[in-house]
Structures are given as C-alpha cells and as structure tokens.
Amino acid sequence: MRLGSKVSWGRDIEVLTGGLSRFTDDRRFQPLHQEYSQDWGLRILSVRASDAGWYFCQISTSPPVSHQIYLNVVEPQVEIVGAPELYINRGSDATLTCIIRGAHKAPENVRWTHDSKLVQYDLSRAGVRIRTYQEGNNTISKFLIERAMPSDSGEYFCDPDGLQQVKVTVHILNGDHPAAMQTGGQPCHRVTSAVALLCCWLLLLLTPTSPC
Numbered sequence: 147m148r149l150g151s152k153v154s155w156g157r158d159i160e161v162l163t164g165g166l167s168r169f170t171d172d173r174r175f176q177p178l179h180q181e182y183s184q185d186w187g188l189r190i191l192s193v194r195a196s197d198a199g200w201y202f203c204q205i206s207t208s209p210p211v212s213h214q215i216y217l218n219v220v221e222p223q224v225e226i227v228g229a230p231e232l233y234i235n236r237g238s239d240a241t242l243t244c245i246i247r248g249a250h251k252a253p254e255n256v257r258w259t260h261d262s263k264l265v266q267y268d269l270s271r272a273g274v275r276i277r278t279y280q281e282g283n284n285t286i287s288k289f290l291i292e293r294a295m296p297s298d299s300g301e302y303f304c305d306p307d308g309l310q311q312v313k314v315t316v317h318i319l320n321g322d323h324p325a326a327m328q329t330g331g332q333p334c335h336r337v338t339s340a341v342a343l344l345c346c347w348l349l350l351l352l353t354p355t356s357p358c
Contacts, residue, residue, distance in 0.1 A: 152206040153186035195219050222249040229314040234294045242289035244304035253306035256287040261300040
C-alpha cells in the first residue's frame with residue numbers, strides 16, 4: 147500500500163470506517179490499525195445475525211483497489227431436551243437438560259427460572275440442584291429435581307448470558323410408577339390408545355376362524 151493511502155471498510159453501499167475514523171452511527175464497528183503496520187482491520191463487537199453479508203475493503207489509490215469478503219454469522223443454538231413439554235411422575239427424580247451449542251465462548255452464567263422466579267435464589271424448595279459444565283464445545287446446564295411434587299409443575303426457562311432463553315413446560319402426573327417419565331412427545335393417553343389398538347389387531351390375527 148502506498149504511503150498516505152487511506153483504507154476504508156464498508157458494507158453494501160455504506161462506508162463504515164475510513165482510516166481511523168468511524169462513519170457509521172453503530173458503535174459496534176471499529177477500525178483496527180497499529181502504527182507502522184500495513185494491516186487495516188474492521189472489528190465488530192457483539193456480533194448479530196443481521197451482520198452477515200458482504201463487506202468491502204478499499205484503498206484510496208488511483209485507481210482505487212478494493213476487495214470483498216463475506217461474513218457468515220453462526221448463531222448459537224440453545225435447547226432444552228424434550229421441550230416443549232415434559233411429563234414427570236409425582237415423587238420421582240427428574241433432570242431438565244439445557245444445551246448451548248455453537249457459542250463463540252461459553253456463557254459466564256446460565257440462569258434457570260420457574261414461573262418467572264430465579265431458582266438459584268429460591269430456598270423454599272429443598273431437593274433442587276443446578277449443575278453447569280462444559281462438554282467439548284457445548285455448555286450443558288442440568289436442573290435436578292428430587293421427589294417431584296405438584297408445585298414443581300409450570301414453565302421453566304433456561305437463560306444463558308447473552309443468548310436467547312428457551313422454555314419447557316413441566317407437568318407432574320399422579321402416576322403409580324416410581325421412575326420419572328420424561329418425554330417430549332404426546333400425552334400418555336394417546337400412547338395408551340395406540341398400544342390398545344395394536345393389541346386389538348394382534349387378537350384378531352391370533353383368533354382362529356371357523357371353517358366355512
């Protein structure tokens with residue numbers, strides 16, 4: 147690059163920076179340059195999905211020289227396993243699992259709320275624990291419920307710092323089975339109907355027919 151040439155960064159037809167000056171009102175865009183260096187960069191703070199697209203770098207030579215680059219923004223994915231609804235037998239132990247995938251860095255904090263109340267600070271319910279840890283590039287937060295009771299029903303939100311929160315609705319059933327029946331599928335009565343229908347077909351197949 148020639149001495150005195152100016153480097154600009156832009157997107158589409160908008161010039162974002164020129165030299166060490168910022169022309170856009172969006173303060174997230176900042177020019178990067180070290181004295182005596184030939185490198186001119188563009189820093190984007192708190193990247194959003196809407197920042198994806200074509201950017202250009204232009205040098206004010208005669209004629210101008212420019213280069214385009216496409217920015218692809220990968221959005222982190224947050225999910226609660228089994229959402230949107232979980233069915234748990236009363237008196238059983240259960241775990242709500244929130245998984246954060248594709249985050250550039252692990253969230254500093256993952257909050258859980260139950261019916262709009264922060265669970266970490268709720269001391270009125272014994273037998274509730276939260277465990278958050280890293281597994282490869284994923285962050286996993288587990289909400290452990292011991293001896294589920296009717297008051298544990300309701301909406302639970304997993305809310306990682308800087309990311310979109312996700313929700314699951316928990317139903318506590320008065321079942322006779324001690325094991326937790328966690329499912330993200332249809333309610334039990336529909337499954338029972340399907341099994342009953344299958345049994346009817348088996349009975350028809352096994353019942354001997356009278357000779358003509």
